[in-house]
Amino acid sequence: MKPQRQWLIAGATVAILALTPGSAFAWGTPGGSNGEKTVTGGGQQGTSIVSKVSYTGSTRGNTRGTKQVQPVGDWTPPACWYEPRRADDFAKYVEDMYTETVNTPGQHSYAKASVGMFRDEYKDGTYKNYNLDQKDKGNWWVSVRDEDRWMEPEAQLCDKQPFWVENGASPQVPNAVTPQVLAELAYNRIQLPTTKVxxxxxxxxxxxxxxxxxxxxxxxxxxxxxxxxxxxxxxxxxxxxxxxxxxxxxxxxxxxxxxxxxxxxxxxxxxxxxxxxxxxxxxxxxxxxxxxxxxxxxxxxxxxxxxxxxxxxxxxxxxxxxxxxxxxxxxxxxxxxxxxxxxx
Structure with missing residues (x-):
């Protein structure tokens, strides 16, 4: 069984995030390259929200193992990045994740406690009710990993917990989606013709x-x-x-x-x-x-x-x-x- 991607939650909770399948903190990746159904527009499938980044043009598709352009030198496109989520999407994700975890038979108590603490932080803790009363004023920003590279050290660098950014403000983290980050992600999607001379x-x-x-x-x-x-x-x-x-x-x-x-x-x-x-x-x-x-x-x-x-x-x-x-x-x-x- 393939391990699932997980949200990287900073602090002491990292050690207890190896939850059972279906209850991991998992944000999806472009195109559903892990075999999940692509949800147009960035919808929700189970407890995993797919990336809202869309690709058009000469893309290499969603087949794992497809050969792609190899950068010259040590540079590589981002293995993880941050994307915005509407407050209602974020709230639904967390609530669904919490419900699924606590209702899964045989689920470990520490997993339930971890998900509960995470939920409390955004529902009744530092934030109130997922900022739903401000949903037209900003977005939650969450980390997303490249499915094909999720085990690489570079994919572990986007370890900031979901955070709120008002419309018009720039997220103060590396690899927050910008035109250049999108360009670098597109680099990794280019499909080139077979080089047979x-x-x-x-x-x-x-x-x-x-x-x-x-x-x-x-x-x-x-x-x-x-x-x-x-x-x-x-x-x-x-x-x-x-x-x-x-x-x-x-x-x-x-x-x-x-x-x-x-x-x-x-x-x-x-x-x-x-x-x-x-x-x-x-x-x-x-x-x-x-x-x-x-x-x-x-x-x-x-x-x-x-x-x-x-x-x-x-x-x-x-x-x-x-x-x-x-x-x-x-x-x-x-x-x-x-x-x-x-x-x-």
């Missing part, structure tokens, strides 16, 4: 014979994902765009040469990479390609073709900028044979 000769090449490689300009073009969040007092969005800029060829063996020597083929003015082979070019050096210096024997060499994408974003209020470049690639098998000579 066209080779000539195709499939099987010969030792010491230049192999031409290219990518079709119609397939490798800019792709974008827009992330949006609309709640009372807050309506923001950001569009993250990936533009292909180069192709890196790694032959899969040290006994090979690349064209150019660096193996880095830059993009052409028309958006293509490399150039197709044509009759009459056999004695020319390909602008993008490789040459194997020995055969692959009875097997194949694993050619790695990786495209580098330049990432930028624009957002609400005239915001925008650059994000770290990303890479995306695939392996493809290449058979290399010896050239057979006939002696007479």
């Amino acid at each position: 066209t080779l000539a000769p195709a499939g099987t090449t010969k030792v010491n014979l230049p192999t031409w490689a290219w990518l079709d300009k119609a397939r490798f073009k800019e792709v974008s994902v827009t992330a949006s969040l609309a709640v009372p007092g807050l309506n923001i969005q950001a569009t993250t765009t990936a533009k292909p800029v180069s192709l890196k060829l790694e032959p899969g063996t040290p006994d090979a040469e690349t064209y150019p020597g660096s193996g880095e083929c830059t993009i052409n003015a028309d958006g293509s990479i490399g150039a197709p082979y044509a009759v009459g070019k056999s004695d020319q050096t390909p602008p993008c390609g490789l040459k194997y210096l020995r055969s692959s024997g009875g097997g194949t060499f694993k050619l790695q073709a990786t495209v580098t994408w330049q990432i930028s974003w624009t957002g609400s209020g005239g915001t925008g900028g650059a994000l770290p470049d990303g890479t995306f690639g695939n392996d493809q098998a290449v058979t290399v044979q010896e050239i057979q000579a006939v002696n007479r």
Whole structure:
């Protein structure tokens, strides 16, 4: 059984938040990537409220394990962030969570006590009745984790208990949703085309014979994902765009040469990479390609073709900028044979 995500409640209660399934403090993530049904507009399903961030464009969908763009360097998109919740949504979540926990047969007393203390804090403690009398004046802000990364240390950093922010004020915490945070979340959702280069000769090449490689300009073009969040007092969005800029060829063996020597083929003015082979070019050096210096024997060499994408974003209020470049690639098998000579 897969462990559930949990709210990170600061202080002494952290140690007792490992509740039984169905009673964990769990806020959902974009798209319901944990297999939950996506609730349009950020509704409630059981005791889990899904993220209100929505995505459009060339998104990679909700399938776990889908390959995605890999940032160059140490930077990664946020593994957790803070989002606003209407007071009535927040109140319903807490009340449902409390009712479910105390009514679950066999539930541990410390779990009931923990949920009870949490409920009291917002119902009859520091806050009164979940601030329902101020529901048009502000929102509760809660932490949300990326479902695919919830075990990473970075996903544990959003550990502030739900807090109230009036409309027009900025939450004073890192990773509170802003246009740039939305742009970074969209970065993690970009679906890029499969990087399978066209080779000539195709499939099987010969030792010491230049192999031409290219990518079709119609397939490798800019792709974008827009992330949006609309709640009372807050309506923001950001569009993250990936533009292909180069192709890196790694032959899969040290006994090979690349064209150019660096193996880095830059993009052409028309958006293509490399150039197709044509009759009459056999004695020319390909602008993008490789040459194997020995055969692959009875097997194949694993050619790695990786495209580098330049990432930028624009957002609400005239915001925008650059994000770290990303890479995306695939392996493809290449058979290399010896050239057979006939002696007479």
